[in-house]
Amino acid sequence: MHTKRLTDILLVFLCIFCFTNCDHDDVNFPTFTFNENGECEPASLTPISSARFEEAVVGYGWKHVHTYEINPDGTCQTQDYYQDMTGTGPTQYYVESNSSLKKYMYIDAYPAWGFRTVTYTFSDGNRLLSNQNTVFQILSVNGNTMEILDQLGVRAGGTEIYGYSIYQRMTNQEVEEVQKTYHTDLSDVHELTVSVQENPLIISGKETEFDVLSSNGPFTFKPAREGSCEITSQGNHVKVKLLSNGVYLTGYDRLRHCEVVIFSTDEELEPEGTDIYDFTYTEITVNQEKKLFAPDGHEISYDLGSMEVTPRKEYTGSILSQYAPVALLAVDTNGQARYLRMNSGKISFKDLLPQEVLDQLTEGTDGASLTYKLELITPDCEVFQVLPFKITYKK
Known part of the structure; x- marks a missing residue:
């Protein structure tokens, strides 16, 4: 599913957003606990005032350095969580104001390098909350380094994965580079949908047509078998002429795709020579x-x-x-x-x-x-x- 090119791109960006010194022995790992609800919490935490938060965090971009998965006993694994992963990567942050931040990430499902804008509040416990959900919890901010507790995902059985992550403050130039790279607004992604009511669609003749109802910009439709049909598009209107019976079309835009399958009862399209x-x-x-x-x-x-x-x-x-x-x-x-x-x-x-x-x-x-x-x-x-x-x- 993941191509070599995708792996190479991710490795390049992981290198850009990591310290050149990858000696994990120098990391002073904190310890954590899990409450009765299975939520991870720091064993100890120094409160950060709103004034300190606005002075040290707000208005800056934060690039990922390392993430270490937190074990069930509250200790941290010593291998970087993203070290052997392909098709995904860490989140970069830009805390653009005291109520809005941008999360920059790669979404393999599209695939796309993009961002989401999140409205948040800074609460007691050093948490950035959005709709009562924790974006991340700040453990410490010292100079250009910020340490956080964040949720990395959910296992198949429903158990949440937590990580201890280290971030470094970006320069203005680095913020601009991130904004250029992660340019797709992932909060405004549409499904690629068509006006076909039945799939597969069974027609009586050789030609049919449909409209693209929503997409993420320009789109194209391609058949699974070359020479099985002719496709013409004008605006959001697509015409299909069957050259043989049975067409599997895949529509693509820059983020999403959809499938349309068409058959016909036209006797002139019935196959010959394959009586197997x-x-x-x-x-x-x-x-x-x-x-x-x-x-x-x-x-x-x-x-x-x-x-x-x-x-x-x-x-x-x-x-x-x-x-x-x-x-x-x-x-x-x-x-x-x-x-x-x-x-x-x-x-x-x-x-x-x-x-x-x-x-x-x-x-x-x-x-x-x-x-x-x-x-x-x-x-x-x-x-x-x-x-x-x-x-x-x-x-």
């Missing part, structure tokens, strides 16, 4: 009690039975990996289609033939039938084979 699989049955019957039967007369369990694809004898090896069916379209004679997920090449009869379908069929005359085209779909949403299926009502 057979289904267990091409035809079954249903009686008045809505029991299913195979052509040889044996009963098929509606609740537990399934249709399964089996490769034809001439097909083995890589082609089966290339055309592994993970879903299908069940298209009836009226061109109405349903998208159905498959499980290891199987489709259950309960999914293929919903109860309302059986009800409709068994309310008809003896010999009435329903015919489907079962169109097999690959993981990258290509319809590659069409197989017939028929169910007939016999009293």
Whole structure:
């Protein structure tokens, strides 16, 4: 998930914002305690007055030097918390006033170098509080060095991770460099959303269109399979022309992405030349009690039975990996289609033939039938084979 380039960039910035002397033996580690709620607190703390806080902290940028995770017994680990991490990094701070600060960080989920502006109050206990949550707690401020207690994250089991961090006051030039690097306002990030109501979208022709409803600036849409479609955009309006059946589109802006999957019931888009699989049955019957039967007369369990694809004898090896069916379209004679997920090449009869379908069929005359085209779909949403299926009502 993390590329070498991303790792290199993070290492560069960690170097910029760290002391050149990385000898952890010189650190005088404080000790901490955990209260009954599992919250970490310093074992001892010298109060800082509001006047001292405004004099020593407000109006300055603070660059990260080291962070040490706090153990459950209140001691600190001696290896820097971020030393072996990729795809994430420490937070830099700019306390721009006595009520507002900026947090500069890298967010891997976007990915983006950006900032968030936080409104805070300085409270008793040396805490910077925002909406009653602690941004960080100052342990000491001596000259250009500030030591803090901050929350680093939450483990999978819900346990909070706390750290003892050392920060150094930035020069004005360093503040400017941070502002240039972390330029994205992360408090104003939008999801990339489109006007497609159903995903996957099943259309009757070869062309469709949709609007981009929200984005973080310019966007682009690309298909998973080159040559599967033609895409044209004008403003926030996107037009798609299918060149084969099944298109998996990914839309990107500078921060977010979204997926749009499109299939068609247009017979001209049906595939040719990939007759790789057979289904267990091409035809079954249903009686008045809505029991299913195979052509040889044996009963098929509606609740537990399934249709399964089996490769034809001439097909083995890589082609089966290339055309592994993970879903299908069940298209009836009226061109109405349903998208159905498959499980290891199987489709259950309960999914293929919903109860309302059986009800409709068994309310008809003896010999009435329903015919489907079962169109097999690959993981990258290509319809590659069409197989017939028929169910007939016999009293």
